[in-house]
Amino acid sequence: MKFSRRTFLKASGAAGCSLAAYAALPEKFLLWAEEQGMLKASYVPTFCEICFWKCGAMAKVLNGRVVKLEGNPAHPGARGKLCARGNGGAGLLYDPNRLKTPLIRTGARGEQKYRKATWDEALDLIASKLKRIKAESGPESVALFTHGTPTDHFLPLLFAYGSPNVGMPSFAxxxxxxxxxxxxxxxxxxxxxxxxxxxxxxxxxxxxxxxxxxxxxxxxxxxxxxxxxxxxxxxxxxxxxxxxxxxxxxxxxxxxxxxxxxxxxxxxxxxxxxxxxxxxxxxxxxxxxxxxxxxxxxxxxxxxxxxxxxxxxxxxxxxxxxxxxxxxxxxxxxxxxxxxxxxxxxxxxxxxxxxxxxxxxxxxxxxxRSSLPKLEGKPFPEPVKAPLNLGNFPFAGAEGVTQEIRRATLTGEPYPIKGWIVTGTNLMKAMPNQKETVEAINKLDLLVVVDVMPTDTAMMADVILPECTYLERHDALAVGKGRSLSISLRQPALQPLYDSKPGWWIAKQIANRLDLGDYFPWQTLEEKIQAQCALWGVNYQELKKVGTITIPDSANPYxxxxxxxxxxxxxxxxxxxxxxxxxKGFDPVPRYTRHPGPRPGEFRLVYGRSPVHTFSRTANNPELHELYPENEVWINSGKAKELGVKNGEYVVLVNQDGVRSNRIKAKVTQRIRTDCVYVVHGFGAASKGLSRAFAKGADDQGMITRYAVDPICGSTGMHVNFVRVEKEGVHA
Ligand code: SF4
Structure with missing residues (x-):
């Protein structure tokens, strides 16, 4: 299609409409208008959250619409480039499947039936349930599962509430x-x-x-x-x-x-x-x-x-x-x-x-070796009960052992867990043995999920709170302790779409309702960031402009x-x-022990990454989905021949416990051994709200019913499952 000033103005609805109205126009129009000198782009420095590398990014904004993301040349993790996933950030921002408003569950857990709620109604409900759990079972009976930047907001909320029980899948x-x-x-x-x-x-x-x-x-x-x-x-x-x-x-x-x-x-x-x-x-x-x-x-x-x-x-x-x-x-x-x-x-x-x-x-x-002073806040109360999130693992990290929280939820030992708050992680796709996770959720008095997308875990929640994307919010300053010390700012490129809110705002609102507002003393997160910059001697206005500041002479690499x-x-x-x-009773020098291998007809299930996806987080992203819509199972060509499986044909994986996967395309190749198969992790969504990712590809996490716990730190070895490969429609 060719554009002219006339078609541009016609397409906007009226020659006299405001420039803001043009933001609703297709990107092609906006870029064309920019070329013609009718619109001028602004660039907002921020850092990416499509994965956790936190690359500095520049959001190109044309009349209130993010039309492109570029790497920030000043940022050590980006160096002027973003990966394909980072380029797909606008796909997340404009994904029509985003959570748009608070939701309260109306059906049974897992039925995925919800009604819209106002923020006040949803937050009041959460606060009243948290107060009841605290009164009846103690504050330690609420746990937080978290990953990434929401942790900066919700961990203080958990500690202020009085619970030490956090679990981050990034550890275990x-x-x-x-x-x-x-x-x-x-x-x-x-x-x-x-x-x-x-x-x-x-x-x-x-x-x-x-x-x-x-x-x-x-x-x-x-x-x-x-x-x-x-x-x-x-x-x-x-x-x-x-x-x-x-x-x-x-x-x-x-x-x-x-x-x-x-x-x-x-x-x-x-x-x-x-x-x-x-x-x-x-x-x-x-x-x-x-x-x-x-x-x-x-x-x-x-x-x-x-x-x-x-x-x-x-x-x-x-x-x-x-x-x-x-x-x-x-x-x-x-x-x-x-x-x-x-x-x-x-x-x-x-x-x-x-x-x-x-x-x-x-x-x-x-x-x-350089560091920055901490902006002190009100000290958290000492929990009355000992944390249960470390289990009996002598070297479990402060990030907690997720499945210990799940176990306590199921058994009530050493004390019951009644409420989960889940932020920034899709537990159903992160933890092994989904059945245990579902059973634990079914025992809860309260499951709150804060997320941008209706993930599989969100669709189990009692209350879902829609967080806005990283392009619409401030987050805590990212302090990079790599070769040099660096400070990066996340700031909004535009106001939150729909009725979504920043994670910090959500945590503060819950805190206020629990009479814990003193732990969130700032009116806005930006105020807190400015106070931090003042403490560190960093020029905030300069940081807003450049996005990242590297502290000179702070490297001591060798x-x-x-x-x-x-x-x-x-x-x-x-x-x-x-x-x-x-x-502590462990081998002081590593010692090899042989692990069980596949039985005849079975393959070890090995999983990994795609260059255009970050676990299940991006499976529904319109841009990234187009690049890699569903995962495939790599199978050795000799083995495929024995099974009569052809390249590109759909098959089903059946694990050692009889769990069957969605159908998945076979990638028949000599590039893999005969004793294992390989899939990209994060596909096969169960959430009907994810229109692109729903039931697309096989959910490797669903196949991971068994796990081998490391006795030293409690982490869960997950390459210990075996599958058979069946042609679609053929039951062995
Ligand atoms: S998705 Fe890519 S660009 Fe974004 S933080 Fe990760 S590595 Fe960086």
């Missing part, structure tokens, strides 16, 4: 064991974004991590730069991932045996004296015990466990040793695989220590003579042998 269902393993070894985790020094690495190793398919913006930029500069890549993965296609060595390992390979690498590096002796002498403890513990972890032994050749194990171990310390074994992110995940993370840490890579160029850079290493472990050194673990 994701990176918890990785962080605990590295903390036990080095006294600190790897951070998020991970402090991996990819661009200076001579050798990179990926264990199951599929960078490029897992599209964390700056990390993928670094990965591409590293490969372009000639870094050698070792990919350990049962699947020939996109990254494996770039690899010097692809090791198609038998699933669940990664720890055996790591121990064999440690064995070879010690035996052939490829380790950094001076580094270990200065910084590590427990070398003799480590050497003793891995003395029988020979390449030949590992070859039998891993289904790799002993030669390839030795060759790759030597590649690591000969390139030390500029070697980066990526510790991964979603580390909850088999229930011994802390020990696998420890093994990665031990390898990093042997190679002298921690705090060294091309390995892992150190976090800035160990140097002037800045020697500090390790906050019990011994003050890198712990190759962990006395702390020993004292």
């Amino acid at each position: 269902q994701c990176r918890g064991p990785r962080d605990v393993g590295l903390e036990l070894t080095f006294g600190e985790g790897i951070g998020s974004p991970e402090r991996v020094d990819l661009t200076r690495s001579k050798v990179l190793v990926l264990f199951g991590s599929h960078l490029g398919e897992n599209m964390h913006n700056s990390q993928v930029q670094d990965f591409a730069d590293a490969l372009a500069a000639g870094s050698k890549l070792i990919v350990v993965d049962p699947r020939f991932s996109i990254a494996a296609g770039k690899a010097h060595s692809w090791l198609p390992i038998r699933p669940a045996t990664d720890l055996a390979l790591m121990l064999a690498w440690i064995h070879v590096i010690i035996k052939e004296q490829l380790y950094d002796k001076a580094y270990l002498d200065s910084y590590a403890t427990g070398f003799a015990e480590l050497a003793e513990a891995v003395s029988d972890c020979t390449p030949e032994w590992a070859a039998k466990e891993t289904d790799l050749s002993a030669e390839s194990i030795v060759e790759t171990a030597r590649l690591l040793g000969h390139n030390a310390p500029n070697v980066c074994i990526h510790p991964g992110r979603h580390a909850t695989w088999y229930g011994d995940d802390v020990q696998r993370s420890r093994a990665i840490g031990i390898l990093a220590a042997l190679l002298g890579s921690w705090g060294r160029e091309g390995g892992y850079f150190l976090a800035t 160990i140097t003579a002037d800045a020697p290493a500090e390790f906050k472990t019990g011994s003050g050194k890198i712990e190759l042998y962990s006395k702390e673990l020993k004292e």
